[in-house]
Amino acid sequence: MTSPSSSAQAARERVAERLRALRAEAGITGGELAARCGWTHSKSSRIENARTPPSPDDIRRWCAACDASGQARDIVAESLNAESQYVEWRRRVRTGMRQLQDSYLSLYRSTGFFRVYSPTLVPGLLQTEGYARAVLSANARVLEVPNDADAAARARVDRSRIIHERGHRFVFLVEEAVLRYQLGDHDGMAAQLGHLLTAGALPAVSLGVIPDATPARTLWPQEIFHVYDDTLVSIETLTARVTVTQPSEIALYLRAFEELRSMAVYGAEARALVVRAIEALR
Structure with a gap:
């Protein structure tokens, strides 16, 4: 990759x-x-x-x-x-992060098929308000921008309602470690993991978890990336959001996504990993 x-x-x-x-x-x-x-x-x-x-x-x-x-x-x-192609986060969020959340709405509404891979965080579309607040507050501190994490977290949850709207399909892939990286307090993390169980059962949502114990991985963990239909890929780093529009490079991300997808578990097996993570919090 x-x-x-x-x-x-x-x-x-x-x-x-x-x-x-x-x-x-x-x-x-x-x-x-x-x-x-x-x-x-x-x-x-x-x-x-x-x-x-x-x-x-x-x-x-x-x-x-x-x-x-x-x-x-x-x-x-x-x-x-x-x-x-370089869009600096600090410039985009210099007046706060709420506006950044809203800026994705048009792209989300025009996308029929979402593919999201994350090795470190619960994907934004699956985040609870408490978890999102912890993530966005940390971002604001590191980037030294105004901390409007409360409003931004509410906006993130609002835009996530798209997973309930007709006309969209979602495939989310996360590494098992995502289930154990505790962001926010104990209760907030438990609520987030519980929400994964609920969201993962939605008809339009496929939630895959790549187990830590996957033998002989064929592809190592990648950066967080989102694929919108087959026309655009966005990669989020600490300081920038990089947009990929070149067909040859989009094809590379799609191939990587399918390889990662083949290593994941779904349904009862994925739920068992989430439940195990919840139990580990007790």
């Missing part, structure tokens, strides 16, 4: 490769290009190696230095698209 920022990084690297190719075709060194552009050699190196994203002005200067000004417009557009 690719890393959480793979799609965005791959897009950056394609821009860097185009600029590197222009310099090579022009027959000039990195130092010569830097001198023509009016910056340091190290900056040229960082841009060529996709460590620093070039600004539109950087790209225009680079192309002019390589006698390829006609390509600047296309490369600028490609670079801006690459950078748009």
Whole structure:
């Protein structure tokens, strides 16, 4: 599998490769290009190696230095698209996390088939208000943004009502460890696990648990990712939400999801693991 920022990084690297190719075709060194552009050699190196994203002005200067000004417009557009794939959580939640919860409603309503994999947390669509409050409060503290976890948790639960609406199907996969990572207080975690038993019995919901004791796993635990129909994948990291839209990369996530899905247990076996986790809280 690719890393959480793979799609965005791959897009950056394609821009860097185009600029590197222009310099090579022009027959000039990195130092010569830097001198023509009016910056340091190290900056040229960082841009060529996709460590620093070039600004539109950087790209225009680079192309002019390589006698390829006609390509600047296309490369600028490609670079801006690459950078748009990174969406910083801190910028999006600087006024609180409630608005972030509501921002997903349109996507949820337009999606018929949800696939969600999580190795660390109960998926958002299955969270209780208490569990969501603990998760969102921790996020606010780490990201140093306004802590409106109470309102955000209520909004998260409100948007989760979609699992009861007709026209949607859901497959949730979690690692067994998710059932034992206690977030919030003892009673809140017990309520969350109980809710998994209830939600997992809904007709439109399939809840799979990948047991810790799975022998000879064929795929290691991945990052949290969501697949919306077959057209979009989102990966959530601590600092960003990365959106994958490239068909080839979506296909990779779908293949990984199916492999993870094949290792999970369902129905009575999944419920038994949840019940065991509840009993361990006593």
